[in-house]
Amino acid sequence: MENNENVSYYNKIAKTYDSSRFNNSYGAFIHRQELAFLDKYVGKQDLSKHLDLGCGTGRFLDYAHYGIDPSDQMLALAIKKHPEKELKVTDGTATGFTDQQFEKIYSFHVMMHLDREVIRDIIKESHRLLKPGGALIFDYPSHKRRRLIHYNAASWHGATSMDLKDIKKLTGELFTVTYSRGFLFLPIHKFPIKIRSWFYGMDQLLCSSFLKYYSSYIAVILKKK
Numbered sequence: 001m002e003n004n005e006n007v008s009y010y011n012k013i014a015k016t017y018d019s020s021r022f023n024n025s026y027g028a029f030i031h032r033q034e035l036a037f038l039d040k041y042v043g044k045q046d047l048s049k050h051l052d053l054g055c056g057t058g059r060f061l062d063y064a065h066y067g068i069d070p071s072d073q074m075l076a077l078a079i080k081k082h083p084e085k086e087l088k089v090t091d092g093t094a095t096g097f098t099d100q101q102f103e104k105i106y107s108f109h110v111m112m113h114l115d116r117e118v119i120r121d122i123i124k125e126s127h128r129l130l131k132p133g134g135a136l137i138f139d140y141p142s143h144k145r146r147r148l149i150h151y152n153a154a155s156w157h158g159a160t161s162m163d164l165k166d167i168k169k170l171t172g173e174l175f176t177v178t179y180s181r182g183f184l185f186l187p188i189h190k191f192p193i194k195i196r197s198w199f200y201g202m203d204q205l206l207c208s209s210f211l212k213y214y215s216s217y218i219a220v221i222l223k224k225k
């Protein structure tokens, strides 16, 4: 897949991205889990040392002063919401920031749409941008889960699922995995809409239990070596 295809897709759907993905009970469920994770592991202090890589429309820009995204249409909406932030249209593989500028870089719902070579380049670039001991944090669809439910992506969209061993292979020379957890263990989309939120606490427990690698998505924290 050419990354251009990915960027033109996000340019096209930018205006409806927030409402179609997150303005419903399923989207709100995962958004709540992600915010709880960001509150705990990224936080809102020292924002000038945080970068949101692939920030899109700025869903998570309360946790960083800097954001980048190659889709100018997605970024235009982020700029509207967060005019005080430093946001630029650029690709995560070549950001133009200076060496060791950041303490935390996070990237959500991004790697799953990219080829492994692009992911590898983003990991290299993040390593360059992070201070020693800094953290790279991202999510990806669980390959174990997808195998279990026989799920195959129909196109490039969300096609890159991985397991922790793939992450270690991709990042091992540059980073150490220090933490991982899941998002969305229960098949929330199959539950009646009215009762979905009742299962939030249970899902949070399962996503951090010994079963976590069977959640729909996994979030990892990698520490720069």
Ligand SMILES: C[S@@+](CC[C@H](N)C(=O)[O-])C[C@H]1O[C@@H](n2cnc3c(N)ncnc32)[C@H](O)[C@@H]1O
Binding pocket: 003, 006, 007, 010, 053, 054, 055, 056, 057, 058, 059, 060, 068, 069, 070, 071, 074, 090, 091, 092, 093, 107, 108, 109, 110, 113, 114, 118
């Ligand atoms: C599903 S959106 C996620 C946006 C935001 N992180 C969120 O969670 O709402 C994926 C974003 O990744 C961006 N993207 C695509 N290729 C990228 C790359 N090589 N580097 C950084 N971001 C990229 C797209 O333009 C798009 O805005």
